[in-house]
Amino acid sequence: MRKNTIHIIDSPYYEHIYGSKEMSQVFDSRRRYQRWLDIESTLAKVQADLGIIPREAAEEINKKAKLELLDEDFIRKQLALTGHSLMPLLKAVQKVCDKGLGEYIHYGPTTQDIQDTSAVLELRDATNIIAKGLIETEKLLLPLAEKYASFPMVGRTHNQHGLPITLGLKFAGWAAEIRRDIERLKDMSKRLFVIMLHGGTGTMAGLGDKSYETVEALAAALKLKMPATGWGSSRDSFAEYQNVLGVICGTVSRISNEIYQLSRTEINELHEPLGTEYVGSSTMAHKRNAEKCAMNVAVCRIVINNASLGMQSMMSEHERDTRAWRIDWHSLAESSVMTARALETLNNIVSGLDINENAIVANLEKLRGLLFSEAVMFYLAEKLGKLTAHEAVHGAAMRAQKEGLHFKEALLQDPKISGHVTADELDHIMEYSRHIGTSVRQVTDVINVAKALSTTDKELSA
CATH class of the missing domain: 1.20.200.10 (Fumarase/aspartase (Central domain))
Structure with missing residues (x-):
């Protein structure tokens, strides 16, 4: 039975509207825990290569730092008791590691x-x-x-x-x-x-003398870049x-x-x-x-x-x-x-x-030719001047809308305009394909x- 959900992105009914299964898997809680464990395991390998922790410890940590091997009830109880977001997970790994080798997990970082x-x-x-x-x-x-x-x-x-x-x-x-x-x-x-591996206050002091080598090696292993500072x-x-x-x-x-x-x-x-x-x-x-x-x-x-x-x-x-x-x-x-x-x-x-x-x-025809007001204005501007043409075309446009006329009809009926443009010229101007600019x-x-x-x-x- 599916666990009750609160957030709409996890709703079994509406996740197709608000959620993305592919992206949700990235942030899945169990996957996140395993990712933390994988970083710890990779860090242990790096530190073993650098001689910071025993090779045997790194191998044991890598073998046992698997969420399916850990006591999840213990982790949940410890989370509630300690109020700490990571220590219960680390303690769970420590519990399953043999020979006390789990002591070497999380060796230096915060x-x-x-x-x-x-x-x-x-x-x-x-x-x-x-x-x-x-x-x-x-x-x-x-x-x-x-x-x-x-x-x-x-x-x-x-x-x-x-x-x-x-x-x-x-x-x-x-x-x-x-x-x-x-x-x-x-x-x-x-x-x-x-990467971020600079310790409690950003000095990398907890990583010891090989701090830079450790961080650079871990960054390379995770395919991340090394920042100039924490x-x-x-x-x-x-x-x-x-x-x-x-x-x-x-x-x-x-x-x-x-x-x-x-x-x-x-x-x-x-x-x-x-x-x-x-x-x-x-x-x-x-x-x-x-x-x-x-x-x-x-x-x-x-x-x-x-x-x-x-x-x-x-x-x-x-x-x-x-x-x-x-x-x-x-x-x-x-x-x-x-x-x-x-x-x-x-x-x-x-x-x-x-x-x-x-x-x-x-x-396109809902305004009955009014979309060509700018084109007509610039055509008339060559004869009347731009501002005069704008005033004349504006008057014809207002009359066309008020009286329900086609813009061409209103233009040809206007004495300020009719002497400067013919019906055929207006037909030529009023071709939509001529006014799409540089589209x-x-x-x-x-x-x-x-x-x-x-x-x-x-x-x-x-």
Whole structure:
């Protein structure tokens, strides 16, 4: 029988909305304990190689530091009794080691060394998963951008129809932002994936005369970098991770929300894909609600807000402050799991995106030619001057909206304008394909930038 759950990301009913099985495995409690034990075992090997502890001790520790060999009831009881997060685990290993060789486990480091190094390893795995999701999003968006590079649609500003853009340009804008998020992960990784093994106050004194050799060897074994100094009370790298996730979820929520908005009944241009068993409403059977998009925005808002927790954990005191890094235990895991979920959901949406081309074309004509106000103004500016032309076109536009006229009709009826432009000239001006600006070139540029930068994407899985 499944254990009762409290957090929504672990809910057996709603984890498909809030949680990611792949990411949850990274932060699984048992896996975390084993990761701590693995770091201790690797440290013992390093210290044996350097002649710091007996080889026999390192071998025994590596043999017995397996969670399945330990008395978990003992660990739980000791956690409650001691209030210490690591000592019960170490004592459990000591109990199963023969010849008293368990005395050599955790020989020199402090608790936070093990737990922070473990957290870095968790975040490395988490970053790989998030990067994989972002790269998949980009791969889904770029073909759509290319396919619709010159397909005109309404560009909207302040929730109103503005000027024509292309659907491909919209997709390209999303893809460009996703690519920037991928590059942020690469840049962040240079600072984040470093070891922590500097002891109680950061001097490495507990590791003895071979402290640097020990830390450097352990870092190499774990494939982490050696920092210039300890960072027990410096939480900036973890805060950066959470802020980068906040930015990523800002991107994901923007895309999800845009699809959500464009699925409105009166717009009807983009829709998330529907399953065969989809139900939009318990009462209104006709509803086609953008449920996945809506939930994605909600999930992303949690991650965005968690970024502030990362910043708060930076406010630590002196050389060590448990209050700071205990916050990370909550927010790092939650943000990672929810970001992975948001990307999984977004990729599901984009991979089956329902594009209503007929509605996109029809919406271009909703303002009956008014989308060409700027183009007409610049055409007339050559004859009337820019400010005079703007005033005249503005008057015709207001009259067209008030009296329900087509913009072309209002222009030709205006005595300030009619003598300077013919019906045929207006027909020529009012071709949507003539007013998409550099949309096609921008799409091409986005594709080329993505291709060039993707050559170093392998850094994220190294």
